[in-house]
Amino acid sequence: MSVLPASGRAADCAQLEINLKAIAENYQRIKRHYQGRTCAAVVKADAYGLGAQAIVPVLKKQGCRLFFVAQANEAADLFPLLRGGGRIAVLNGLMPGDEEFFIENDVIPVLNDLGQIERWSNLCRKYERPAPAFIHLDTGMNRLGLSPRDMEELVDRNSSLLYGFEKAGYMTHPASADIPDDPFTRTQFDLFMKSYRRLPPAPRGFCNSSAIFRNPEYHLEFCRPGYALWGGNPTPEKENPMRAVVTLKARILQLRQIDTGESVGYGASWHAGRPSRIATIAAGYADGWLRSLSNAGKLRISGVTTPMVGRVSMDAFGIDVTDIPEGKLSPGDMISLIGKDTTIDDIGVMAGSIGYEILTSLGQRYQRVYTEN
Ligand SMILES: *Cc1c(COP(=O)(O)O)cnc(C)c1O
Numbered sequence: 001m002s003v004l005p006a007s008g009r010a011a012d013c014a015q016l017e018i019n020l021k022a023i024a025e026n027y028q029r030i031k032r033h034y035q036g037r038t039c040a041a042v043v044k045a046d047a048y049g050l051g052a053q054a055i056v057p058v059l060k061k062q063g064c065r066l067f068f069v070a071q072a073n074e075a076a077d078l079f080p081l082l083r084g085g086g087r088i089a090v091l092n093g094l095m096p097g098d099e100e101f102f103i104e105n106d107v108i109p110v111l112n113d114l115g116q117i118e119r120w121s122n123l124c125r126k127y128e129r130p131a132p133a134f135i136h137l138d139t140g141m142n143r144l145g146l147s148p149r150d151m152e153e154l155v156d157r158n159s160s161l162l163y164g165f166e167k168a169g170y171m172t173h174p175a176s177a178d179i180p181d182d183p184f185t186r187t188q189f190d191l192f193m194k195s196y197r198r199l200p201p202a203p204r205g206f207c208n209s210s211a212i213f214r215n216p217e218y219h220l221e222f223c224r225p226g227y228a229l230w231g232g233n234p235t236p237e238k239e240n241p242m243r244a245v246v247t248l249k250a251r252i253l254q255l256r257q258i259d260t261g262e263s264v265g266y267g268a269s270w271h272a273g274r275p276s277r278i279a280t281i282a283a284g285y286a287d288g289w290l291r292s293l294s295n296a297g298k299l300r301i302s303g304v305t306t307p308m309v310g311r312v313s314m315d316a317f318g319i320d321v322t323d324i325p326e327g328k329l330s331p332g333d334m335i336s337l338i339g340k341d342t343t344i345d346d347i348g349v350m351a352g353s354i355g356y357e358i359l360t361s362l363g364q365r366y367q368r369v370y371t372e373n
Contacts, residue, residue, distance in 0.1 A: 091136075282315065
């Protein structure tokens with residue numbers, strides 16, 4: 001006797017909906033704001049967890065021809081999608097031993113130090129082909145890229161290295177562009193412009209999603225948005241100029257009535273202050289519903305603001321639905337966790353994190369549905 005139903009599959013407990021049309025619109029919105037210059041797309045970490053295989057063709061159709069990933073193997077996953085147009089650049093740089101992979105597959109490295117520049121330059125000589133590479137200048141993030149001192153050394157003593165390959169562009173990464181009027185953004189920009197003056201001419205890129213919306217002066221020749229494409233708010237202090245992309249729904253597994261003083265969840269961290277009705281929802285930290293959301297926020301259900309109660313466990317968490325009229329909710333109902341009422345940015349704030357971490361944490365257990373409306 002089979003233990004599986006005839007179809008071999010049961011209904012899903014949660015659904016992650018990704019609106020491809022909204023992504024296309026967001027790309028066009030950024031492009032319009034950016035006045036039509038080269039608008040790349042950052043699709044690292046599987047397009048921030050939303051699925052690069054589905055998303056890259058959509059962006060390509062919108063005219064995007066340059067895609068940034070973090071790791072070389074993320075680039076390899078995109079090769080089949082980019083036949084007939086589109087290049088991939090790797091932000092993590094040129095790891096020793098990867099040189100052949102890059103040049104043979106036409107992948108563009110983002111060169112982050114003098115050693116990488118030297119290896120790329122030598123490789124291009126060996127292949128007798130001036131293959132393109134970006135050069136990353138670190139202007140204060142102190143994460144990746146040439147320090148101002150490396151830059152001086154390059155220009156003063158090793159400048160011949162700069163002429164062995166095609167410079168796809170120079171880039172730097174702003175650390176604080178999400179904060180309005182943060183003077184550090186201007187400091188980094190000025191340092192970038194000053195450094196650039198001593199280099200052979202090539203396109204320049206300063207902007208991530210937030211910097212695009214801060215100051216047109218920052219725009220230069222190319223930009224690298226990621227988060228805003230997925231509907232994240234690049235200007236958190238203002239209304240979101242982007243269209244929402246992600247909807248997350250999960251089922252009510254159970255509804256229970258508890259008495260005043262009873263607790264909910266691991267560690268008995270929440271106690272009912274009144275007789276309460278608790279809905280157990282089918283999403284947990286294994287699904288990227290971060291444990292820091294325990295007792296931390298509210299969700300709108302049936303037009304009522306309801307607090308999340310108790311610790312988030314691996315597969316489930318609780319919501320106090322006492323204020324929703326009895327009979328309105330039933331086990332099996334899908335409720336909205338991320339959507340119109342609660343954005344990825346909202347969840348980020350509730351979790352003491354950012355929407356970026358929420359997106360990239362969304363687990364593989366959700367049924368992923370791609371829509372186009
Ligand atoms: C991730 C990343 C981006 C994209 O940033 P968003 O804030 O998601 O737009 C751009 N440039 C670099 C170097 C990055 O690492």
